[in-house]
Structures are given as structure tokens and as C-alpha cells.
Amino acid sequence: MRIFVTGASGWIGSALVPDLIGAGHQVVGLARSEASAAALTAAGAEAVRGSLDDLDVLRNSAAASDGVIHLAFKHDVAFSGGFQGAVEADRRAVDVLGDALVGTGRPFVLASGVAGLAPGQVATERNMPTVDGSVFSTRSLTAEAVLALASRGVRSSVVRLAPTCHGDGDQGFMATLVDIARTRGVSGYIGDGANRWPAVHRRDAARLFRLAAEKAPAGSVLHGVAEEGVAIRDVAAVIGRHLDVPVTSVAPEDAAEHFTWLSGFLGLDMPVSSALTRQLLDWEPAHPGLLEDLEKGYYFQS
Structure with missing residues (x-):
């Protein structure tokens, strides 16, 4: 597949790109800078310049792909006091990416998190966060929007990552x-x-994103959790x-x-448990x- 990856030069993305290429896929990565573009090219991927605010770039890249893995998030903005703004920018990007895939049956994999699912209890993939306006729940609305794309002909899935990758x-x-x-x-x-x-090792997380793009059923909630x-x-x-x-x-x-x-x-x-994810995708953390x-x-x- 030709897979468009946002956040391709980031922490998980830089492990995902070689994993995808090693599995025979072609990777097109979103690059915010010349340095990121050079790193992607050196890794064997095609780089397209742009950011999450360049909606036309996102739309065109997604439409030209066989699937999308969305890892990027404005963490620098979020952790400097602009969390809500970062969430809103992410939602705009997700809506554009998703619309470009409607009716195609192609995969759209979103990176999300496990925090706030079931405090004090072992959360599973069946647990859904309570939307109460808290830091943890605000982004969950974006994840819900991605899962809803399953009813519009997109093979959508959400990978909820452990906080410690x-x-x-x-x-x-x-x-x-x-x-x-x-x-x-x-x-x-x-x-x-x-x-x-x-917790999860980033290379195990990267492999899970690849497996999700390859074979996760539409509407899947997956847990990127090794421990x-x-x-x-x-x-x-x-x-x-x-x-x-x-x-x-x-x-x-x-x-x-x-x-x-x-x-x-x-x-x-x-x-958090990942038992259902392991069974569904035959994912077994090895790192x-x-x-x-x-x-x-x-x-x-x-």
C-alpha cells in the first residue's frame, strides 16, 4: 500500500516508517521542516512538506494514498498552555483526512491515548472515556469521529497508546x-x-500501527499496551x-x-489490558x- 503518515519523523513515526517499508509498503510522510523531509528521504520514504494546518496538503495526500496513519499532534502547543487549540487543529485535520477516504474502504488509523478510561480498574478496548471536558476526554471526541467513519466506508481504527512509549x-x-x-x-x-x-516500547507500538493499517476491521479500538x-x-x-x-x-x-x-x-x-488487540491482530510485543x-x-x- 501507499500509506500517508503524519508525524512520520516523530518519536513513533520514525520507528513506523522503516517498519512499513520493511513490510513492502510505500510511505509518504508529512514533514514540517527541511530537516524532517531529509530524514524521511534518508529512511526511504517520500516527503511532502506541510503541517496540520495545511488542510489542502492533507486532503490531497490522503486522496492519493491507499491509507492514512495519523500520528501528528501539536504537542509543543499543547504543553505550552494551548491544549484546546491543539485539539481543535487536530480535529480539523482528522475531518479533512477522513473525508478524503469516505467510500473507499481504505484504512485510517488514529493515534490516541488510554488515560482516563477507567481509573483504578483494568481498562479494556471496550471501555470508552467519559466526555466531561477534562484534558483526557477532550481528544476522545476526535477518536469517536474517526470510529464513526466506519459507517461511511472507511476502514477506520483508533490505537490508544500507553502514556509511556x-x-x-x-x-x-x-x-x-x-x-x-x-x-x-x-x-x-x-x-x-x-x-x-x-507501558509499551515504541518499536512494538510502531508494529501495531502497521498491523492496524493492514488488517484492523472498520471501527476497531486497539490498545498499544505491552505491560x-x-x-x-x-x-x-x-x-x-x-x-x-x-x-x-x-x-x-x-x-x-x-x-x-x-x-x-x-x-x-x-x-490497561491489550488482550483483545493481541487476539484480533496477532500482535505480540517483543521488545x-x-x-x-x-x-x-x-x-x-x-
């Missing part, structure tokens, strides 16, 4: 937690630290050992000052788990 080069939650521990001189967790985070839940205190213990700093509990009332923006996420208990990955040491290199 780890691996060498990660600049996300785990890298941030390491930086906080290094700066503070202690490796902390909130309360008793028994709350659990699901159901890793206790945050266990993560803190590995970080403390590698940085040679004490491991300590941070009281919930002090979490915002200690962990800054990460505090709103770090205390969540959100175990290291989170604690094993942390033990490799590259998260702690200055």
Missing part, C-alpha cells in the same frame, strides 16, 4: 521524571507509589539507583510543587519492558 531517545514522561529526580536530588513518587502506568501496569514506585526505585539519589514519597499536597506539570499525570492509577529499558542506562546519560 519508551525506548532509546525518549523525551517524554520517563525522561521528564529522570530530569526531575536529577534536579531535585531525590527520586520521588506520589503517596505510596502503588499506582500503575501501562498492563508498572508501579510508579518501582520506576522511581530504578531511577534512584541509577542516579544514586534517595527514593522517597512525595505527599499529594506537595506533588504540584515537586513534579510541576507532571504531577497531574504521575499519581494516576490506570492499568523490553519499561523497567528493563530503564536499566539499560540511556535514560541517565547527560
Whole structure:
């Protein structure tokens, strides 16, 4: 297939592109910069210049493809206080991409998340988030729109990713937690630290996106989760050992000052199952788990 990928030079996209090409697909990647375009070309993909705001570029690229994988999101805008604006831009892009595929039976795979599905319980692919205006639920409306495309002749699916998509080069939650521990001189967790985070290696996540494009049935909800839940205190213990700093509990009332923006996420208990996804697509994660990955040491290199 000729697959149009947004976010193709990003964290998961840069693992997805070689996976797709290795499986015999042709990749066209959206590139916001010359550097991204050069990286895509070097990886064997075709680059098309544009951003999520270039709706004509998105429309034409999707129409000329045999399928779309949408990974891009304005994370820089979202984490600088413009979350709602980033969500709105994403929704406009999704509507344009989806409309270009209506009636074709072609795949449209959307990257989403698992946070907020069933706090404190093991969430499955059958759980749907409650739309209550919270940070976690706002993007779920976009995921619902993609799933609704199944009734309009699009083989749509949503891959809900674990918050920790780890691996060498990660600049996300785990890298941030390491930086906080290094700066503070202690490796902390909130309360008793028994709350659990699901995790997935980025190369396992990339393979799941390829499988979704290849064979996920229309309207599928998939979970990009390799580990159901890793206790945050266990993560803190590995970080403390590698940085040679004490491991300590941070009281919930002090979490915002200690962990800054990460505090709103770090205390969540959100175990998630991917059993239905594995059965449906014969997806079996093969890369290291989170604690094993942390033990490799590259998260702690200055």
C-alpha cells in the first residue's frame, strides 16, 4: 500500500516508517521542516512538506494514498498552555483526512491515548472515556469521529497508546521524571507509589500501527499496551539507583510543587489490558519492558 503518515519523523513515526517499508509498503510522510523531509528521504520514504494546518496538503495526500496513519499532534502547543487549540487543529485535520477516504474502504488509523478510561480498574478496548471536558476526554471526541467513519466506508481504527512509549531517545514522561529526580536530588513518587502506568516500547507500538493499517476491521479500538501496569514506585526505585539519589514519597499536597506539570499525570492509577488487540491482530510485543529499558542506562546519560 501507499500509506500517508503524519508525524512520520516523530518519536513513533520514525520507528513506523522503516517498519512499513520493511513490510513492502510505500510511505509518504508529512514533514514540517527541511530537516524532517531529509530524514524521511534518508529512511526511504517520500516527503511532502506541510503541517496540520495545511488542510489542502492533507486532503490531497490522503486522496492519493491507499491509507492514512495519523500520528501528528501539536504537542509543543499543547504543553505550552494551548491544549484546546491543539485539539481543535487536530480535529480539523482528522475531518479533512477522513473525508478524503469516505467510500473507499481504505484504512485510517488514529493515534490516541488510554488515560482516563477507567481509573483504578483494568481498562479494556471496550471501555470508552467519559466526555466531561477534562484534558483526557477532550481528544476522545476526535477518536469517536474517526470510529464513526466506519459507517461511511472507511476502514477506520483508533490505537490508544500507553502514556509511556519508551525506548532509546525518549523525551517524554520517563525522561521528564529522570530530569526531575536529577534536579531535585531525590527520586520521588506520589503517596505510596502503588499506582500503575501501562507501558509499551515504541518499536512494538510502531508494529501495531502497521498491523492496524493492514488488517484492523472498520471501527476497531486497539490498545498499544505491552505491560498492563508498572508501579510508579518501582520506576522511581530504578531511577534512584541509577542516579544514586534517595527514593522517597512525595505527599499529594506537595506533588504540584515537586513534579510541576507532571504531577497531574504521575499519581494516576490506570492499568490497561491489550488482550483483545493481541487476539484480533496477532500482535505480540517483543521488545523490553519499561523497567528493563530503564536499566539499560540511556535514560541517565547527560
